[in-house]
Amino acid sequence: MRLVFAGTPEVALPALDALIASEKHEVVAVVTRPDAPAGRGRRMVASPVAERAEEAGIEVLKPARPRDPEFLARLGEIAPDCCPVVAYGALLPKAALEIPAHGWVNLHFSLLPAWRGAAPVQHSVLAGDEMTGASTFQIEEGLDSGPVFGVVTEEVRATDTSGDLLTRLAFAGAGLLEATMDGIENGTLLPVPQPAEGISLAPKITVEDAEIDWTAPALRVDRLVRACTPAPGAWTTFREERLKVVSARPVAGRTDLEPGRLAATKKAVYVGTGSHAVELTWVRPQGKKPMLAADWARGVRIAEGERLGA
Numbered sequence: 001m002r003l004v005f006a007g008t009p010e011v012a013l014p015a016l017d018a019l020i021a022s023e024k025h026e027v028v029a030v031v032t033r034p035d036a037p038a039g040r041g042r043r044m045v046a047s048p049v050a051e052r053a054e055e056a057g058i059e060v061l062k063p064a065r066p067r068d069p070e071f072l073a074r075l076g077e078i079a080p081d082c083c084p085v086v087a088y089g090a091l092l093p094k095a096a097l098e099i100p101a102h103g104w105v106n107l108h109f110s111l112l113p114a115w116r117g118a119a120p121v122q123h124s125v126l127a128g129d130e131m132t133g134a135s136t137f138q139i140e141e142g143l144d145s146g147p148v149f150g151v152v153t154e155e156v157r158a159t160d161t162s163g164d165l166l167t168r169l170a171f172a173g174a175g176l177l178e179a180t181m182d183g184i185e186n187g188t189l190l191p192v193p194q195p196a197e198g199i200s201l202a203p204k205i206t207v208e209d210a211e212i213d214w215t216a217p218a219l220r221v222d223r224l225v226r227a228c229t230p231a232p233g234a235w236t237t238f239r240e241e242r243l244k245v246v247s248a249r250p251v252a253g254r255t256d257l258e259p260g261r262l263a264a265t266k267k268a269v270y271v272g273t274g275s276h277a278v279e280l281t282w283v284r285p286q287g288k289k290p291m292l293a294a295d296w297a298r299g300v301r302i303a304e305g306e307r308l309g310a
Contacts, residue, residue: 012086019084028059111153116143116202133153225245237308243285254276
């Protein structure tokens with residue numbers, strides 16, 4: 001099939017690479033978000049998908065909005081058979097959905113209908129799911145509600161951050177998306193409607209959502225830190241300044257600390273929660289680079305009775 005691939009961030013690259021390498025299909029163009037400012041200099045930078053497509057000599061379309069007439073006209077001229085999508089980042093209007101003969105097929109990083117929305121992996125980690133996966137489905141006007149072509153499953157490990165899990169799903173999902181394109185092309189694969197039961201939503205996790213509540217149980221604190229790593233980053237406050245918690249681990253044997261209360265030794269930093277303590281392993285003070293929590297504690301000289309959070 002002639003494919004127009006839609007995607008923006010680095011997580012979309014394994015799928016794009018797989019389709020470019022496919023002997024059965026041709027990626028004739030990619031659709032991605034417009035260049036955006038990045039870095040300290042706020043220089044305009046192309047998306048990872050745009051950069052990879054340009055390296056491969058593939059036409060790149062960067063509409064400000066997918067409903068723009070110029071974009072719709074060019075997509076109509078290209079006349080793709082199908083448009084595979086991975087983390088494109090914009091809603092597709094009906095006019096765009098109707099152009100390819102086989103529609104738009106999204107690779108979504110959950111086992112639909114669980115975790116429909118922008119942050120399925122983060123919510124899976126936050127909820128303590130033991131199993132998740134990726135799904136390919138036909139895009140329709142509803143939120144991730146279209147019929148499903150196929151799934152792959154992936155175990156959620158006890159120490160997984162969202163970044164860890166998303167990386168594995170990106171590679172597993174690339175194979176699923178390529179197989180889905182094969183099945184659509186040869187007519188052996190038909191989408192199945194999602195069940196009406198088991199629907200859960202995964203809205204974007206904001207910076208405000210990522211603030212640690214030290215009165216919550218240690219298990220909840222651990223999940224929040226891992227779910228918000230690498231972004232937006234779990235955080236708390238110390239001496240009225242923001243402190244990011246890059247990594248932490250529950251310490252089941254220590255229950256002597258009140259929620260938020262700090263205790264530091266030469267090699268470890270502990271914080272009380274609503275159950276047992278957690279050990280901070282890496283932190284990032286405001287305006288500084290990540291550092292070992294023990295090094296941070298020595299630098300700030302934690303006083304007896306000091307605590308994190310409000």
